[in-house]
Amino acid sequence: MPEFAVLHEKPHSFYSLYERKGELQHQTHYCPGCGHGIVHKLVARAIDELGIQNRAILVSPVGCSVFAYYYFDVGNVQVAHGRAPAVATGVKRAHPESIVISYQGDGDLAAIGSAEILHAANRGENITVFFVNNAIYGMTGGQMAPTTLVGQKSTTSPFGRNVWNEGSPIKVCELLNALDAPVYLERVALGSNKQIMAAARAVRRALEVQMRGQGFSLIEVLSPCPTIWKKDPVEAQHWVAEELVKTFPLGVVRDRTKDAPVRPASAAPPALDKIPGILGLEQDDPGPTVGGPAAREPVELAVKVAGFGGQGVLLLGEVLAEAGLASGLQVSWLPSYGPEMRSGTSNCHVRIATRPIASPLVLRPNVLLAMNEPSLRKFLPTVEPHGLVIYNGAACPADCLRPDVTLIAAPFAQLADGLGGARAANIAMLGALLEAAPVPFESQVPNVLRKLVRSPKWLEIDLAALARGRQAARQEVAS
Amino acid sequence: MRRELIKGNEAIVKAAILGGCRAFYGYPITPASEIAEAAALYMPQAGGVFLQAESEVAAINMIYGAASAGVRSMTASSGPGVSLMQEGFSYLAGSELPCVVADIMRGGPGLGNIAPEQGDYHQVVKCGGHGNYRTLVLAPDSVQEMCDLTLLAFDLADTYRNPVVVLADGYIGQMMEPVAFPDAAVMPSAPAWAVTGTAETRRNLVTSIYLEPDVLEAHVRKLEAKYRRAEQDAVRFESRETQDADIVLVGYGIVGRVLKEVVEAARAEGMRVGLLRPISLYPFPTEEIRRLARHAQAFAVVEMSTGQMLDDVRLALEGRRPIEFYSRVGGNVPATDAVLGFVRDALLKHVRAPEVIHA
The missing domain is CATH 3.40.50.970 (Thiamin diphosphate (ThDP)-binding fold, Pyr/PP domains)
Incomplete structure (x- = not known):
C-alpha cells in the first residue's frame, strides 16, 4: 500500500x-x-x-x-x-x-x-x-x-x-x-x-x-x-x-531528526522602561551646575595627548573630558584609531571649554602632554605661544626647547613605576597638568578615575600617581 | 534626559534601540566596528537580534528579511562594505522596505586606509545600485547628532518606506562628546504591509519585480513621487552667519565642524563669511543655496573628497555664483588655518570690497 x-x-x-x-x-x-x-x-x-x-x-x-x-x-x-x-x-x-x-x-x-x-x-x-x-x-x-x-x-x-x-x-x-x-x-x-x-x-x-x-x-x-x-x-x-x-x-x-535538540525559545523582551538601564543610561543627569565652575572664568583648553600605543594616551584624554563634562563644561575627545592603537604612535585631541566647541580637532594645542620623545618633537612646534607642555622624560632634549611655552619635564613613567605600575604614567602626567594649570574641573578627576578604572588595584595606583605627578610638577616649577 | 560622554559609533546603537530598532545584522569593518560591537552587547539584552553576517552582502539581505517582517532594523559599515551593500539598497528601495544603514566613511578607493574621508558621497547620495531609486541620507557633525539623526532616520525610513543612510566619517564615529538620549520610544507595531507569518498578513507580498513595462513604470513613478515629496518635506540644514555673508562655505560632517571654527575666525578678522551645513544630503538643500545666492557673491565648498558634494552645489547654483573648492583626501582633515587662507583668497577673488577699492 x-x-x-x-x-x-x-x-x-x-x-x-x-x-x-x-x-x-x-x-x-x-x-x-x-x-x-x-x-x-x-x-x-x-x-x-x-x-x-x-x-x-x-x-x-x-x-x-x-x-x-x-x-x-x-x-x-x-x-x-x-x-x-x-x-x-x-x-x-x-x-x-x-x-x-x-x-x-x-x-x-x-x-x-x-x-x-x-x-x-x-x-x-x-x-x-x-x-x-x-x-x-x-x-x-x-x-x-x-x-x-x-x-x-x-x-x-x-x-x-x-x-x-x-x-x-x-x-x-x-x-x-x-x-x-x-x-x-x-x-x-x-x-x-x-x-x-x-x-x-x-x-x-x-x-x-x-x-x-x-x-x-x-x-x-x-x-x-x-x-x-x-x-x-x-x-x-x-x-x-x-x-x-x-x-x-x-x-x-x-x-539528525531523532537526536537534534530543539532550539531554546528566546526570552521575553524586557519592559520598555528597562531599556535605558540596559543601555547604561539609568541615571538622570543633573545638568550643568548653575553658578558652578562653568559660570566662573572662561575655559578654553585645547589639549593634545600623544605617545606610544599602550601608554594610556586615550584614557588620559578621556579622564580629562569626563572631568570637564562633570563640571558642566563643553567637551570633545577625538582619538587616533585603528592599527595605531595597537602599535606605533597614538594621540588624541581633547577640548574643554565654556563655549560650545566648534571643531573637535586640536591642531594648535595650548596644552601638550607628550608621553615620549617622538611625540614631543612632532607636536612641540604646534603648541600655541604661552602654552603648556608636559613631557614624560627627565629633561627635554636640548634641541627641543621653546622659550615661549612652559615646559615641565619629569620621568613620570619611573615615578609611576615606583608606585606599582609604570602604566600609571599617564595619570601622573594628568596630576602635573592639574598642578601647572589649575583648571576648574580638577576636583572631579578622582571621581572620574573611580568611574573609569574598574580594577581597585589600579585605581589605588592611579590616585597615588595623580598626587605624585602634582608633586613632581611643583618641584619642577619651583626649580 | 540622560547625558553621557560617548563615542559616535556607540551613540548610534543606543539611539537605535531607544528608537525601537530590534534587529542588527552586520559585518565588522574599521572604523565602524564599534557599532556592531555595541549592537552585539545591547541588542540581545533589549530583546532584539544581533547577528554577525558572513558578508555585507548577506547582512543587507538579512536586513531585507527583517524589514519585510516589519521589524525596525539596521546595519553599519564603511566604504568597501557599503559598496557590497549597493545591490541590497536597490532591492530594498524597489521593494519599499524601511531600514537604516550607518556608513562611517574611510579612505579609498580600494582598501585605501581607515582614516576619515568623505569619498562615499557618490555611492551613497547618488546611489551606487541599479535602477531609479534614492536613499535618504543624513550627515551628522556631532555625537549628539549621531543619536538624533539615527532616531530621525528610523522615522524617515518608515514614513517613506525606504532605506535611510546615516553618513558619517571615521572621526564622527570615533570621537566622544556628551549626548543627551531620549526615553525609549513605544515599540512600533509591524506595519500592515509586512509579512509576519499570520493569517492577517498572509496575502502580503514583498517584491521588486514588475515584468510588464507599464506596471514597472507606474511603480517607478510612485517611487519618484515619494522622492519628490521628500525633497519638499525632508530637507535639513544648519545655517550660521549666512544672513550677510559675502561668501557662504558649504561642508558637512566633520568638515562642518572645522568650518564653524573657520567662520568664527573669519568673522573675528572682519570677513563676512557664513556656513551652510547640509544635514540631509539627499534631499539636498538646493532651495536654500539658491536663496543664499541672492546676496552671497560666491560659494566655497570644502570636502574630504575630490569634489563629490561639489556637484550638488553646482547643480543648485546653476551658474548663479562662482564656486571655489578646497579638498583634502587620504585621511587628512582640512586645517582651520589652511581653510581660512583659502577663504581669504576667495574673498579677494570674488568679492568687491569698496573699502579696498577706495583705499
Whole structure:
C-alpha cells in the first residue's frame, strides 16, 4: 500500500486563481514537463497537511521560480539572486513562530548564493530550503549551472562542461554534510512516480524539522527541464532518473531528526522602561551646575595627548573630558584609531571649554602632554605661544626647547613605576597638568578615575600617581 | 534626559534601540566596528537580534528579511562594505522596505586606509545600485547628532518606506562628546504591509519585480513621487552667519565642524563669511543655496573628497555664483588655518570690497 494517497486536486495553499500572474491566471508560467510545478505541489500539500498555511512565509528566489509567489497562498517575500537564505534568516529571527521556506534553484543556491546557503546551514537557521537542481540555468536560456554534468553542453559550455575549465558539479547535500548544524539533508528526484512519492515524504519531513524547532533542513530535488534540455517531458524525466542520479546519488545524506535538540525559545523582551538601564543610561543627569565652575572664568583648553600605543594616551584624554563634562563644561575627545592603537604612535585631541566647541580637532594645542620623545618633537612646534607642555622624560632634549611655552619635564613613567605600575604614567602626567594649570574641573578627576578604572588595584595606583605627578610638577616649577 | 560622554559609533546603537530598532545584522569593518560591537552587547539584552553576517552582502539581505517582517532594523559599515551593500539598497528601495544603514566613511578607493574621508558621497547620495531609486541620507557633525539623526532616520525610513543612510566619517564615529538620549520610544507595531507569518498578513507580498513595462513604470513613478515629496518635506540644514555673508562655505560632517571654527575666525578678522551645513544630503538643500545666492557673491565648498558634494552645489547654483573648492583626501582633515587662507583668497577673488577699492 502506498503511504500517500495521490490527490488530483489543488492544495488549499495554492491560490484558486493566479491573480498576480496577469494573463492566463488558471495555469502556471512553467513550461510543460517542468519539475517546479511538481515541487510546488508537494510543498503546498505538505503545508496543507501540516496545517501551517497561516504561519508559512515563502522566500522566492531569482530563476524560473522567481514567481513562486503567484501560486502560494502564504506570506511571500521575493528576493535578490542567491540571497534567499540571508533574507529567510532575517524573517525567521523576526518571527520565530513562522515557518520560513527558502525556495531556490541551482544557480541561485550553488553559485551566486553559495556563501549565503553555507552560512545559513552552518548557523543551523531554523528554516527549510527546497533546492531544485536541474543542472542548467533555465530562466536565462540554458547557461551552465554549478551542477551541470561533466560533458553536458550549455550555451556557456558549448563543447560540454570540462572539469579543467569549469570544475566538477557541486554536490550541495554532501557539501553541507560537512557542517555540524544541519539536521536533515536529503536528495530526491522527480524521475518517476515512485521518486516523486519519496520527494513528497522528504518535503514533509524537512518542514517538520522546522516546526519542531530543530534547525536547518534542505531537500535537493533533481528536476527535469525539458525545454532547455531539448527533450520531451517523458525523455526529460528519464534523463533525471538515469543520468542525473549518477552524479547526484539519491538518498538521505544527514538525518539528525531523532537526536537534534530543539532550539531554546528566546526570552521575553524586557519592559520598555528597562531599556535605558540596559543601555547604561539609568541615571538622570543633573545638568550643568548653575553658578558652578562653568559660570566662573572662561575655559578654553585645547589639549593634545600623544605617545606610544599602550601608554594610556586615550584614557588620559578621556579622564580629562569626563572631568570637564562633570563640571558642566563643553567637551570633545577625538582619538587616533585603528592599527595605531595597537602599535606605533597614538594621540588624541581633547577640548574643554565654556563655549560650545566648534571643531573637535586640536591642531594648535595650548596644552601638550607628550608621553615620549617622538611625540614631543612632532607636536612641540604646534603648541600655541604661552602654552603648556608636559613631557614624560627627565629633561627635554636640548634641541627641543621653546622659550615661549612652559615646559615641565619629569620621568613620570619611573615615578609611576615606583608606585606599582609604570602604566600609571599617564595619570601622573594628568596630576602635573592639574598642578601647572589649575583648571576648574580638577576636583572631579578622582571621581572620574573611580568611574573609569574598574580594577581597585589600579585605581589605588592611579590616585597615588595623580598626587605624585602634582608633586613632581611643583618641584619642577619651583626649580 | 540622560547625558553621557560617548563615542559616535556607540551613540548610534543606543539611539537605535531607544528608537525601537530590534534587529542588527552586520559585518565588522574599521572604523565602524564599534557599532556592531555595541549592537552585539545591547541588542540581545533589549530583546532584539544581533547577528554577525558572513558578508555585507548577506547582512543587507538579512536586513531585507527583517524589514519585510516589519521589524525596525539596521546595519553599519564603511566604504568597501557599503559598496557590497549597493545591490541590497536597490532591492530594498524597489521593494519599499524601511531600514537604516550607518556608513562611517574611510579612505579609498580600494582598501585605501581607515582614516576619515568623505569619498562615499557618490555611492551613497547618488546611489551606487541599479535602477531609479534614492536613499535618504543624513550627515551628522556631532555625537549628539549621531543619536538624533539615527532616531530621525528610523522615522524617515518608515514614513517613506525606504532605506535611510546615516553618513558619517571615521572621526564622527570615533570621537566622544556628551549626548543627551531620549526615553525609549513605544515599540512600533509591524506595519500592515509586512509579512509576519499570520493569517492577517498572509496575502502580503514583498517584491521588486514588475515584468510588464507599464506596471514597472507606474511603480517607478510612485517611487519618484515619494522622492519628490521628500525633497519638499525632508530637507535639513544648519545655517550660521549666512544672513550677510559675502561668501557662504558649504561642508558637512566633520568638515562642518572645522568650518564653524573657520567662520568664527573669519568673522573675528572682519570677513563676512557664513556656513551652510547640509544635514540631509539627499534631499539636498538646493532651495536654500539658491536663496543664499541672492546676496552671497560666491560659494566655497570644502570636502574630504575630490569634489563629490561639489556637484550638488553646482547643480543648485546653476551658474548663479562662482564656486571655489578646497579638498583634502587620504585621511587628512582640512586645517582651520589652511581653510581660512583659502577663504581669504576667495574673498579677494570674488568679492568687491569698496573699502579696498577706495583705499
